[in-house]
Amino acid sequence: MNWVVSGLGAVSAVGGDPDEMFAGLCAGRSGLRELHGIDRTPYRGRYAYQIHDHPDGRDVPGRATAFVADVIEQAATRAGLGTDLRDVPVLVGSGLRELRSAELHWRDKGSLGALSADDLHFGTALRDRFGATDTHTVANACAASVYALALAADMLATDQADSVIVAGVDVLNESMSGVMERVHPVAPDRLQPFDRNRAGVMMGEGAAAVVLSRDAAEPLCRVRAVEVGCDAHHDTAPHPDGFAEAMRAAHRSAGVTPADVDLVMLHGTGTLLNDEVEATATQAVFGADAGAPLMTAIKSMTGHTGGASGVMSLVSAVQSMTHGMVPPVVGLTEPVAEAAGFRIVTGAAARGPVAVAQVNALGFGGMNTVAVLEASTR
Amino acid sequence: MRSHAYPGVVVTGTGVTLPGADRPEAVLAGRQDHAEPVDTARLLGRGGRYRGLRYKDRATQLAYCAADAALRDAGLLSDAGLTVPADTVGVVVSSNTGNLDTVVRVVDTLRTGTTDALSPMDLPKVSCNVVASSVAIKHGLRGPNLMICNGSTSGLDAVRWAATMLETGRLTRALVLGVEPDTEPARTLLDGAAPLDGAVALVVENEAAATARGARVRARVGGHARGAGLAACVAELSAMAAADPVAWHVPRGTVPEGVLPGVPRHDLTTAWGPCSGALGVLQCVAAVGAFATGATGAVYATAGDDERDATAGLVLTPSSGR
Known part of the structure; x- marks a missing residue:
């Protein structure tokens, strides 16, 4: 596989575009704030990594759609595609789609009101705004946007398009936030990936997009592999063997060895299980080279952006290739034993060339996804 | 399209x-x-x-x-x-x-x-x-x-x-x-x-x-079309299928009279009620049923809302034809 990334878009609690976000990440600026736009009464937790655009502090329907349209426009404009996307397929990975809109309709009116079954995906809004008609909402939990990236790569491979926009988005909703809090013994007050004292995952809001093309005049990086798998092991718990298998397949397909990898964008959700499993699998695959690549986990500042998180990490990795900087993991002081030998960036951002980067994303139901990127100059 | x-x-x-x-x-x-x-x-x-x-x-x-x-x-x-x-x-x-x-x-x-x-x-x-x-x-x-x-x-x-x-x-x-x-x-x-x-x-x-593995082939998936316009979608499906259509599964809602004249139309949302995300798979399964009972031409499956979103189409053919 040898496709190019030719445009980026991002919005998160850390910044409203890829440059602002990357500068914030490198400065260690966390997007953690008091919970907003949601009735706090039912929750023990008081904080989240949200985008603070709520009118009068109230949540409104359609925020996920607005965010994803924004990042699609950012990426398309930067790639020179413009905003008429009638001939450009758009694939959106989202764990929760527009379920927040359904929740608001249900809560406020006791019914879903004017909402229809065709209002839970993003296609109608993308038709309206960009004229796009080959649009797809892929709902593969927190691995959704890397799954969408795999489908985009397959569209290029089968000659269905020359450029495809791949986006991811998720916003806070009550059902996921509520049940997620229920399964945590104590409500975490920050997301601390790979730290011994981590208390669990915290939700973030955000969207990210890339343009994946056959070729481009000024490519930002090359995509050498996108592996998507399912280990069919458990409803919610990840499995080290399944994830290790996805990593090995991605390396094989990209033609790289662990020693070639300069940067690993860890999924790093801060849950007890994810971080342990991800570290164990990484150690198993990287072996003696586990201490070689720089590693980071941007969820320590963006929160868990759900289905957006894979492409969010990808955008950050492309920026690392461009600027030779890798953002730190904020709040990591005592690494778990499984990650003890890793070169996880802490404190200040690390400087150094990044030629090969690996992006991890895992999702409920045994979704294991790994992408391998290569600098366009390599 | x-x-x-x-x-x-x-x-x-x-x-x-x-x-x-x-x-x-x-x-x-x-x-x-x-x-x-x-x-x-x-x-x-x-x-x-x-x-x-x-x-x-x-x-x-x-x-x-x-x-x-x-x-x-x-x-x-x-x-x-x-x-x-x-x-x-x-x-x-x-x-x-x-x-x-x-x-x-x-x-x-x-x-x-x-x-x-x-x-x-x-x-x-x-x-x-x-x-x-x-x-x-x-x-x-x-x-x-x-x-x-x-x-x-x-x-x-x-x-x-x-x-x-x-x-x-x-x-x-x-x-x-x-x-x-x-x-x-x-x-x-x-x-x-x-x-x-x-x-x-x-x-x-x-x-x-x-x-x-010696599996029995029930149908072939010939190709897909997607974009704005039901008539344009059907034209793309026709261009891909060598066999003439013997059935057309239409989307929910109004379908223009002049498209595919003479080809029997089926609206499975009338037959089963709103099918939402299941409709397309249901149409393909119906096509397999038609082939099992002797249909020899292509079956077109179409779904979507042209006004707001898009139309998607698939062409299916019997195991022996293309």
């Missing part, structure tokens, strides 16, 4: 779990007046009690039934388990309203209670991919696992993605499922109409892999 023809993508099995219908040949007739809702516990219990259903939502239970039927029909599952390596079977599921019942139940609980009043067993179900991952876990299917929630074109899109991944080699075979449950929030989304409350499934497979 964009289109793509698929080389060597065949259908080797179907599963039908609908009120009063359990085979592809019965799909066209629609829901009969006396048809009872699908009893998933009975179907999955096979006389005994199937444990593990208690915490599964209606959509997942329906999908389990159709998945079992399709895998067995395709010869991929026997009483001893899978007959092929687990990593060669992927899953692609289409549903729009699948997990809405859990979502609104949680919202209702939080109206008056705290998160302590919620059930941890709901965690997988508040994630939209619960059906796709649950089916994979039940049978240990370790191929790529995709959940498509893409509005009224979703079912045809699911078949298209399976075909695309078969062409690139990402998949060898996949179970493609369309499912929509009859739940209270689903009814409100559909203006009070009773949803399908069923699941349908296809096994789509790389032709060489199907031949190698």
